[in-house]
Amino acid sequence: MADYVKFFNTDKYVDVCFYIEDEKPFAVGEKMNVICEEAEMSGYNWEALLNYYLKNNAPELLDGMKTDPEAGMYAAYYDLSPENEKKAEKFAELITRLVENEEELYSLVRDHGDEIEWD
Secondary structure, three states: OOOOEEEEEOOOEEEEEEOOOOHHHHHHHHHHHHHOOOOOOOHHHHHHHHHHHHHHHOHHHHOOOEEOOOOOOEEEEEEOOHHHHHHHHHHHHHHHHHHHOHHHHHHHHHHHHHHOOOO
């Protein structure tokens, strides 16, 4: 898993933190913004993009997920349980896969940018 995505347990939750100002996701975000003007990739727009992606490709990961986007970070969390730990790990791996295979993100924004509820 990439350095810009971490998942960990707290007393009540399992958290996934995506550090969007890290070099790789920041560069990918800038390219997405060139493709789609609305895609200024703050934490809020990463949330919009990831929600759209999950709804269409991995809706089970949205079940029980809460989010806390910020300007420089996107965080998602689930209530702490073994099942949710697996969801968090899968979500963290999915974020890494998308950023590392950025052409999939560029295609998503190019083909469906008008369907994503950008901030």
